[in-house]
Amino acid sequence: MKHFSVQHSLAELGQPFSTACLPTPVAAPQWLAFNVELATQLRLPEQYWRSDEGLAVFSGNVVADWANPVAHAYAGHQFGHFVPQLGDGRALLLAEVIAIDEQRYDIQLKGAGRTPYSRGGDGRAPLGPVLREYLVSEAMYALGVPTTRALAAVLTGDWLQRDTAEPGAIITRIAKSHIRIGSFQFIAAKGDIAQLKTFADYVIKRHYPESAAAENPYLTLLTSVITAQAQLIAKWMSIGFIHGVMNTDNMSIAGETIDYGPCAFMDAFNPAQVYSYIDRQGRYAWGNQPKMASWNLTRFAETLLPLLSAEPEQAIELATAALLQFNAENEAAFLQLMGEKIGLKSATKDDEVLIRDLLNLMSANSTDFSQTFRLLSLSVANTTQGAAQLFADSSNWQQWANRWQTRLATQGLALNEVQQQMDATNPALIPRNHQIAKAIELANTEGDLSLFNRLHKALQTPFTLSGENADLAQPPMPEQCISNTFCGT
Incomplete structure (x- = not known):
């Protein structure tokens, strides 16, 4: 080494x-x-x-x-x-x-x-x-x-x-x-532009060195962070992940998921789903995460205004133009990820309706988010199999599935190739809330780490499901559902 x-x-x-x-x-x-x-x-x-x-x-x-x-x-x-x-x-x-x-x-x-x-x-x-x-x-x-x-x-x-x-x-x-x-907010609140510049230069050198050679390095820093966050939030959304506490002090400049507190993966799909005990108004619900990321990035842009331009009005114009790119970048990333989840190698704007209609159907039928997409590959060859079993509304499912199969056919790919790609995209295993809660309970009350260790090993290969881990992939029974998660303070 x-x-x-x-x-x-x-x-x-x-x-x-x-x-x-x-x-x-x-x-x-x-x-x-x-x-x-x-x-x-x-x-x-x-x-x-x-x-x-x-x-x-x-x-x-x-x-x-x-x-x-x-x-x-x-x-x-x-x-x-x-x-x-x-x-x-x-x-x-x-x-x-x-x-x-x-x-x-x-x-x-x-x-x-x-x-x-x-x-x-x-x-x-x-x-x-x-x-x-x-x-x-x-x-x-x-x-x-x-x-x-x-x-x-x-x-x-x-x-x-x-x-x-x-x-x-x-x-x-x-x-x-x-x-x-929040690191930038701390320095900006002090009103010391020299310190702000020192810190911004440090972050550029460490995380976005290509920005240093730009005509406006601090604007390029802003756009780089916006892009990183837009892509990150799209990934969260595509796997049903809810961060839980998207405060500005919990959002990384490097575009990484940080500060796992009352986080959770959704079970039954609900765009308004919240697990965090302290988020009583649904501020950081699954469907609100892009909006809140944009809000946070606006706070970041505010800290950089003195560095963007010596003219306040021009600084605001530059920041505003940069921030307007977030929604487009996030939506494009989400469209591509969701397209891959339903077997499309390259989703187009025309596919947005197909994806949205599936999500609406999942919400109306309260189907499990991860399980629906994992079983969807079994519906590629036969729309009465796989995910079909999860939809009580079989008529609307079949209407959607027929449209989906028509779209898949336009790619000219073999069915097994589509299925393989979907299984490599949609995890069979996620950290289920009820399993994590049980692992914590066993560790707290009995000092038993067996379930923790079993989960940790299984989750290292989330796209492969062995028979011995089949139970870990199952959604919770009604009595096992977790409605609240907590931070660790």
């Missing part, structure tokens, strides 16, 4: 961008999980792989000689209300490493204790949210969605008081960076 290459570029920016802070030691750490495949990609020395030395580092009990822990400062709009200072209240960036792909990645402890940004919190994470983030983030990676990843999870040996006493845990997560829209 090539040499473990460590850098600390964010820490070197110093105040106000981050603050040095040490993790708080824990009582009796134990390994919960360790990601050997990811450790290999990061060139992490094997002395830290499920060893006592690694346990000490990833529990925060020892600061490795290669670490320089800092808490990142950011602000954010939380459910539309601006909070000028949030920051890493329970997370610490240990280091940035250059991985096998020659890209830079953060190594961050989450749940490592109080920081200067904890705002009265204990800086810890309960076991349940750590297991949820580990499972869902790794599942998203396997599904091809840009995401933070889970390197390690440890039990702390301490108990946390939430609604009830819960075991504490720490997750080590990996990201291209943990810089958010």
Whole structure:
């Protein structure tokens, strides 16, 4: 393995961008999980792989000689209300490493204790949210969605008081960076344009280096982030994923899925579906995610106005024109992804009606989102088979299926080729809410990680379903349905 290459570029920016802070030691750490495949990609020395030395580092009990822990400062709009200072209240960036792909990645402890940004919190994470983030983030990676990843999870040996006493845990997560829209809001709110420029230049160099040579680097930065978010949200939508808390402090500049709190994959399709216990108004429902991403990006554009042009009116015009591209880019990406889900290699604008009508039919019949698309490949040769069994309204299903088959025929592809492409696009396995809840319950009450480990292994190959994992693919029974998920604060 090539040499473990460590850098600390964010820490070197110093105040106000981050603050040095040490993790708080824990009582009796134990390994919960360790990601050997990811450790290999990061060139992490094997002395830290499920060893006592690694346990000490990833529990925060020892600061490795290669670490320089800092808490990142950011602000954010939380459910539309601006909070000028949030920051890493329970997370610490240990280091940035250059991985096998020659890209830079953060190594961050989450749940490592109080920081200067904890705002009265204990800086810890309960076991349940750590297991949820580990499972869902790794599942998203396997599904091809840009995401933070889970390197390690440890039990702390301490108990946390939430609604009830819960075991504490720490997750080590990996990201291209943990810089958010809220990071720019924090600097912009200070009114120091020199600091804003310093930070924007840093982000350009780190994430969008091609922007540096543009006529207006900061406008190109804005358009690059818009494109990344437009594509990311389309991917979320195409797999029925609901982030749950799309506040500006939870939206990554790098276009990765970050901050897995009350997230969930839909069971029965409903565009207004919300799982987060705190989202009582449906702000971040499945169908609202593009609109809210656009809203967040507008807040990002506002922070860049002083850099876009010295003339305020021109800056607004440039930002507005850039933001108008979000809907077009998001809709184009969503159309292509959804087209692939129904067997179309290249969807056109004319296919939007076909896709929309299927979604409306799914909503009216409350069919399971993932199961419908997975079984759809079995309907390619016979529209009375496969997904047909899920629709109580068989007449409208058959009308739609006939139109769909007519469209498939225009491609001139063999039926088995269409089916293979659909099975490689539509996952057989997703992190089912009721299965995650059961895994968390077993871990919390009995210290039993068997279901967690089984889910983690199965979700690494989501497009392949073995007989031994067939139960994990099944939608919940009515009594198993999860209506609320919770963040880990």
